[in-house]
Amino acid sequence: MSARILDGREIARDIRADTALRVAELTAKAGIVPHLVVILVGGNPASRVYVENKIRACAEVGIRSTLVTLDPGIAAQDLIAEIERLNRSPDVHGILVQLPLPPHHDIQAVLRAISVHKDVDGFHLYNVGGLVVGRTIFSPCTPYGVMRMLDHAGIPVEGRNVTIVGASNIVGKPMALMMMARDATVSVCHAKTRDLAQYTILADILIVAAGVPRLIGAQMVRTGAVVIDVGINRDPQGRLQGDVDFDAVRERASYITPVPGGVGPMTVTMLLVNTVSAAERIAEGGRALMLPEQPDGGPGRLTGRPGADAA
Ligand code: GUN
Numbered sequence: 001m002s003a004r005i006l007d008g009r010e011i012a013r014d015i016r017a018d019t020a021l022r023v024a025e026l027t028a029k030a031g032i033v034p035h036l037v038v039i040l041v042g043g044n045p046a047s048r049v050y051v052e053n054k055i056r057a058c059a060e061v062g063i064r065s066t067l068v069t070l071d072p073g074i075a076a077q078d079l080i081a082e083i084e085r086l087n088r089s090p091d092v093h094g095i096l097v098q099l100p101l102p103p104h105h106d107i108q109a110v111l112r113a114i115s116v117h118k119d120v121d122g123f124h125l126y127n128v129g130g131l132v133v134g135r136t137i138f139s140p141c142t143p144y145g146v147m148r149m150l151d152h153a154g155i156p157v158e159g160r161n162v163t164i165v166g167a168s169n170i171v172g173k174p175m176a177l178m179m180m181a182r183d184a185t186v187s188v189c190h191a192k193t194r195d196l197a198q199y200t201i202l203a204d205i206l207i208v209a210a211g212v213p214r215l216i217g218a219q220m221v222r223t224g225a226v227v228i229d230v231g232i233n234r235d236p237q238g239r240l241q242g243d244v245d246f247d248a249v250r251e252r253a254s255y256i257t258p259v260p261g262g263v264g265p266m267t268v269t270m271l272l273v274n275t276v277s278a279a280e281r282i283a284e285g286g287r288a289l290m291l292p293e294q295p296d297g298g299p300g301r302l303t304g305r306p307g308a309d310a311a
Contacts, residue, residue: 001223001224001252003254003256004254004255006149006228006255008263008264008266009265011149011265011266012266012268012269014152015266015273016272019273022276023063024062026283029283030283032279032282033062033064033279034063034093034276036058036063036096036271036275037066037067037068037086037094037095038054038055038065038066038067038068038098039070039082039098040067040068040069040098041070041071041105050098053268054096054268054271055067057269057271061276063272066092073102076104076105079101079110083095083110087113087115093118093279094271094275094278094279095115095118095119096120096121096271097110097121111123112125116137117281118278119137119138120138120271120274121140122136122139122144123169123170128140131177131178138277138278139174139270140170140174141267141271142170142175142263142266143171143174144178144270144273145263145266145267145270146207146263147182149228149257149266150205150228153255155226157179157205158184159184159185160205161184161185161187161203161205162184162185162186162187162204162207163186163187163189163200163206163207164179164209165190165200165208165209165210165215165216166208166211166230171209171230172188175209179205184205187202196215196220197219197220201221203221203222203225206222206226206227208227208228208229208231208243209230209231209243210231211231211233211243213231213233213235214241215231215244216229216249218245218248218251221249221252223252224252224253225253228263230243231244232260232264242259
């Protein structure tokens with residue numbers, strides 16, 4: 001068997017075309033151009049590349065974007081003050097703080113400072129918690145992109161064994177919650193899991209986000225499994241490489257994502273989708289949903305469609 005390739009670039013192209021139409025419609029009907037502000041603290045070269053990709057993708061679909069570059073030594077309260085200024089700005093619809101941050105910042109406090117209305121990364125505590133009870137406003141972009149890829153290919157999730165390798169806050173954990181919301185049977189493995197293969201071999205759908213090059217070999221994969229590789233690593237020659245031994249595993253799997261060109265383009269695309277949804281929600285205005293007050297004193301009132309982006 002040689003697996004069918006889940007081509008993230010092609011699926012992303014379709015979703016971006018639809019997103020561009022939504023932008024055009026919003027601008028024509030409500031005079032609103034969706035606006036994403038990306039905050040980059042310091043000059044981490046990898047973060048800079050990611051941020052530039054996001055800015056370029058915004059331009060492709062007609063989303064306005066602003067890059068705010070802040071000194072790596074910025075005081076924690078000044079970063080939070082900048083976020084609060086953007087929260088109040090009516091022409092900003094999405095706010096993204098590129099991670100990682102310099103170590104003197106409390107990442108969770110920074111993410112909680114972002115208005116839940118504008119949290120297009122889906123990293124605010126409310127959105128993370130919302131995944132548990134099916135009330136999230138913005139789903140985190142990478143797991144949301146994985147879901148959209150599976151749906152696009154018509155791969156069913158309900159009742160399937162899903163094994164997730166990697167338990168990070170931004171991929172593994174939300175991925176598990178989104179799969180549970182779709183009635184999959186989920187196992188989450190991590191660096192301390194004993195006998196990883198015992199879990200991966202059970203998977204109908206294997207999602208790998210461990211950050212370990214070629215962690216998954218063919219012998220760890222069930223024949224006919226769907227294999228989603230979220231890993232982005234560089235080999236000694238600087239070439240991109242996933243967490244899955246692609247050439248070997250593709251002979252076992254039914255579907256597989258390549259690296260590059262798999263999950264990566266979907267992640268950026270879902271950021272665009274979330275940003276347009278944020279702007280649409282603000283344009284819809286009238287329909288209000290009450291949220292509990294944010295513990296940090298942020299706005300407790302959210303306008304728009306509850307859970308519209310829950311994958
Ligand atoms: N750093 C690595 N991935 C991400 C992401 O998806 N969002 C943000 N804000 N920072 C990241």
